[in-house]
Structures are given as C-alpha cells and as structure tokens.
Amino acid sequence: MMGGEKRVTLQDIALETGYSVNTVSRALRGKSDISPATIEHIRRVADRMGYSVNQIASSLRSGRTHIFAVILGGMTNPFYGIMADTIQNAAREKGYSLMIMCSREDPDTECSLVEQAISRCVDGVLLFPASGSASSVERLKAARMPFVLMSRCIEGVEADAVVADEEEGGYLAARHLIEAGHRKLAFISSGDVVYSLERRLKGFRRACAEAGIPEKDRSVFVFSQNITGHRESAAWQETLAEKLVSLKAEGFIGLFFFCDVEAWHALSAMQRTGAVGREDFGIVGFDNLGGFLSFPIPLCSVDCGFEEMARAGVRLLRDRIHGDDRPPIIKVCPVRMVCRHSCGKRPETEIAPVEENK
Amino acid sequence: MMGGEKRVTLQDIALETGYSVNTVSRALRGKSDISPATIEHIRRVADRMGYSVNQIASSLRSGRTHIFAVILGGMTNPFYGIMADTIQNAAREKGYSLMIMCSREDPDTECSLVEQAISRCVDGVLLFPASGSASSVERLKAARMPFVLMSRCIEGVEADAVVADEEEGGYLAARHLIEAGHRKLAFISSGDVVYSLERRLKGFRRACAEAGIPEKDRSVFVFSQNITGHRESAAWQETLAEKLVSLKAEGFIGLFFFCDVEAWHALSAMQRTGAVGREDFGIVGFDNLGGFLSFPIPLCSVDCGFEEMARAGVRLLRDRIHGDDRPPIIKVCPVRMVCRHSCGKRPETEIAPVEENK
C-alpha cells in the first residue's frame, strides 16, 4: 500500500503468509482446492500489501492476454470513434481490454499494425479493413490469430465478418427519399470503401427500380480519385459544390450520401459557396451519427446498429478464441431508418418529437 | 510463413541455424557483438520462418511493455476521439502502443481502470481525470507508475500535467465576441469540469473587465446539476433552449460556450424549438473541433492545440519513465482563436477563405 521499493509479487505474499507461491496464486484466483479460511487470509494479506497481479507474467504462462486489437481508420472520424467506444464497452463486459490502432485506411500501415498485434500476443483482432487488406488477412491466418472483419468484407477472402445490412440500408435510404416525394435521386460518395459502396448502391437501385424511377432519373456520383484523406480536402469540397449546383439545376434534389460524414462535408460545401442550400434538397445519410452526437443539423440517416455490431464482433471473436471452428460466419446486422426530417418531407406537426438514441 | 503448428520462437531459430538462443536474440536486435554476416543470416532465417518476437516474454524479462494507458471519458465525444487519435500518432512515433480506456467521467470506473493499467504493467498512464480523481492519482503514485494528467489539473495534487492555456482561451473567446461588436456577453456551460470551467471563466471575466463591460452585462450560466450524461439529455436541451430565449430577450447575444460540443447542443436546441436561431447570436466555442471534423456549421472556436498537448504528454511521460526526477511539471500549451464568422461579425468579402486545420 505504501510506496515501498518494488512491486509486490506472489513470492512476497508467500513469504509473509508462509504458504507456497502456488497456493497464494490459487487462493487469489479462488481455486477450489484451497480452504476458505486460507483464501480469506491470503486475500487480506495481499490487499494489505497492495498486490496487483502481473498480467504480463500471467499472460506468458497462460498464453492468454485478454486483449483484443482493434484496427480501424482513425478515431477522429466519429464513425470510428463511436465504434471504438462501443466495442470497448462490449469487450470490457467480457473481461477484455482493447489495443486500438489507427491504419489511416492505408494497407501498409494496416499490415504493420497486424504484425504488432501478433507480436503483442493479443487474443484476437477486430479489423476494419482498408481496401486491399488481403495480405493483412493472410498474415493473421498464417499466425493462427483469431480475427473478425468489421463493417466490411473483402472480395474473395474467407473470413468471419460482422457487417451492417448495407444493401437494405441503401434500399431504406432511397425509399425514404421516395416516400418524401422525390422522383429524381442522386447517390453521392467519395468512393473509399468498395464493399459498402457497392452494397448501398445496389439497395439504392433496387428501391428506385421498385418505385419505377427510370435510369435517367438516378444520378450516381462516385468521386473515386484515390487521394489520401481527400474527403477533407478543399478540392473535394469544390468538386462537390459544383456537383450539387448542377444536380439542383437538373432537378436531382433527393440526395443519398454514402455516410453522414460525407453529408456533413456536402453541407459544409453548400455553406461555403452559398449557391445552393440544404433547404434545396432532401438529404439522407448513413450511420446515424446523430444518434450519438446530437448534431445541430438533424439528418435522416440509416442506423447501422453500432452496439449490435460491437457485441457480435466481440462474441464471435471470443467463440473463435475458445476453439469454435465452424466455417466462416458472416453476421449481418439489421439496419433501420431514422427520420429527422432532412429528407424534405415536412413533419405532420410543426415541431415533432424526434426519435433520439434508442 | 506457412500455417505451421505453433508459433516460431527464438529456440526454433536457434535450432535451425545452430546458434544459441541468446545469439539469435541479440542478432535480431542488432546488438554489436554479433558479426554482420551472422546477423544477416539469422535475420533471413527468422524472416523465412515467419518469426515475430513475443512481446509478452520480452516485457516480462525487460520490465518494459512499451504501452501507455490512456484513460479518458469516452471516444464518442469528438474531443476525446481527436485526442486519442493525436496521442496515438505521437506515441507511435516513439514506439509506444496505446491501451485506451473509457472512464465515462466516473471516478470509480477511473480507479478500476488505473488498477487495470497497473496490473497490465503499462509503462505509463495519460490520465484525463474526472472530477475527483485524487484517489486514482494516489494509487498511481503508490505503485510508482509514471503518469501525466491531461487537459485538467486536480486541486491540491502535485503531479505532472499538460493543459491548454484555458484562461487565455477564455480571454480570447470573450475578446473575440467583443471585437465582433457585442457588449452583453454570456458564458454557458454544463459545468462538468471544474478546473477548465474556472479558468475559462476567469479569462472571460478579465476580457470583459478590460473592455469595460460591467457585471450586469455579463451572464454566467452554469448548469451544474450532476446528472450522468446530462449534456445529451432532453432536459438539458429544454433548459438550454429556455435560457437562450431569455438571453436574447435581455439582449445577451454574444455567447461563449464552454466547448464546441456544448455549442452544438445549443444549436440543436435552437433548431428544435425554433424560437431563436443561430443568426440571433454571436457564438464562440472551445476546442476547435471544426479544424478536424469539417463541421457544417462553422463555429468560431479556441484551438486548444491537440497536437502539441499530445506530444507534450508523450514526451513528459517518456522522460519520467527514463528516470527524469525533476519536481512536477505543468506544461501549458498555447491556444489561439480561429474565426469562422459565427461570432456575428461579417467577413470583409462575402465568402472569405476560412482558415482551416493548421
């Protein structure tokens, strides 16, 4: 308890109590073949001496670190921030700590982070793969490291994954715009994430088709230049602003943005140029960040079920660690549309009570 | 490289190459008393066999984990998200990984996280203390665990700390409003963080005094009810909305919010009620989240120097780990005002190029 010289070890407690190191260890872990009185006694002494188990030594011997690595793009992006937070909670419940690592969506960095995770002997990895993460996955497999892909699948890779129902999300988003009265719809994305993009787009098209909206009344704008961090770049905003102006001119005023963050950028671009404003459009995003951030411009958005994804990822990973060897599982989490009236449809009452959080 | 049975160890490489385990270890770490040819050879074999050092074993023996724990409120809050991200970068540069832990600003949770950090033998802790973290700090000291308080100091506790120049920030914010032409100023906060609140308020008052704004023309509204997570609660928004209406009625239209997130909440509240709008006020926030998030409603804000704080924290912690035993150091990072014209002062040109990021 007092600031003694060195860290207290099982050895110290053994000497103090007269029991063997092993007995002390078993007592503190409440194993069955130690008498209750002894357990009580040893626990008290350990407490008094300020003992704290050395997890490093424990891990070395037992082969378990109770740490998950989470490899994601970067926590400045609220999507990842919320994900990280949610996963933290889910992991903590199960007794795991997190080592969070940021790849900046760069495959090489990602590989080096995977290497680090292996080197640190984490029990498992939750990987939000950047595009082109096949080699990361290969390395994980070669090292027999349990892992779960989060939020995205990788083309041609057999692996566990937890994803949102992207296609359904795209479908719901488009239908939401349609139900708000829009007949000419645009899908807008900076095109970073191939997997999600394709799925959302597919759902978008399905909803359009279903509503009888012809090809010519659908505009798909994927800004696919592969500039690092281009979503924040001024150039992207300029391009976006121009696009928005021309969309409006052509009558495409039902906008489905790939994600809320991109919708924010579009709103910023509108704000800056002033040529078009958000009241000119019906806008729907994806991720429902507004459910977590109380965002000042309410945005209709597809809730991707952060919590369920986090829980599913942690559970799946845990199962794999404990020897579950079923073939790869892809868990698809349900999505739902949250309307905050940015879609352009006026609420019945003037100030409707908005459905917030859950 | 191939999915062999078990993880490759130094032992395996030793057997393969005929050298001793120790020689292999030293070779891979590039120690000086191994011949260059041997180093080369061993490295190649290690590579071929897919060796990856077992950091757990290394840590146990060397007493260094090269891990920092970062204890903060929660990554859903963009302030912490950005902080975590920035610290990650700074730490990674120096060869450290991060174990990020969320306290939800609860002192008890914080204590248990500190305990966990100690148990995991992290090399040091960066602690964003919740109010009333004295016992966490005591425990860290007792365990001789190097740590640095981040963003806040604790009353009556001698410890290293890295903080923004909060008072100067408050001063700059108020002066910014004054320079925008406001003569009746309000400071608004949900009152979570005592340390920062007092400092910012002090600077606010100093600027008011300096500009000859009398007491009666300053309104300080600290919503200090200690409801968990109340910043997100509907009740807080209601209260806030009422307050905003009455402030406007009394002519207090220069608003300085404790932080950007609180300003967002206020904007949301305005949005929801519709009784007042943001164009009715001059608004200044704190943290300059807009420099990282490209926020659609540009907000004048005090930049608190995320990067410098992160670097300073990491550097200080590293110094302490390496035996620096100077008396406690409090590093105050400079702040600066970033104008995005939410202060109510019109820019010279109609669409001014906004100063973004750094």
Next chain:
DNA sequence: CGGGACTACATTAACGTTAATGTAAGACGG
C-alpha cells in the same frame, strides 16, 4: 612468445506467473 585486449559467440539465470504433478494427514468403510 607470453599476456592483455578484443571478437564472437555460448551458458546460466532470472522475470512472475500458472499447470501438472506429488504428498502428508485425516476420514472412512469393510
């Protein structure tokens, strides 16, 4: 040509824990 210095390794002993195995003492049934 003997001895000290240097080079390039090997040997040994930890680090603090936990798993596997061993054992003394008492209980108990026939």
Next chain:
DNA sequence: CCGTCTTACATTAACGTTAATGTAGTCCCG
C-alpha cells in the same frame, strides 16, 4: 486396522525472452 479416498497444501517445471557472465580463439605489441 489396512487400504482407499479426499482435502489442502507443496514441489517442480515450464512460458519465451533478455541481462549478466563466461570462454574459446585471434590479434597485437613489446
């Protein structure tokens, strides 16, 4: 009263690494 079972511990041997120390062989210099 002998053997077996159970209880409650102790002993031993790892886990994979690194620090400290030991040691052949070579080189150099007087």
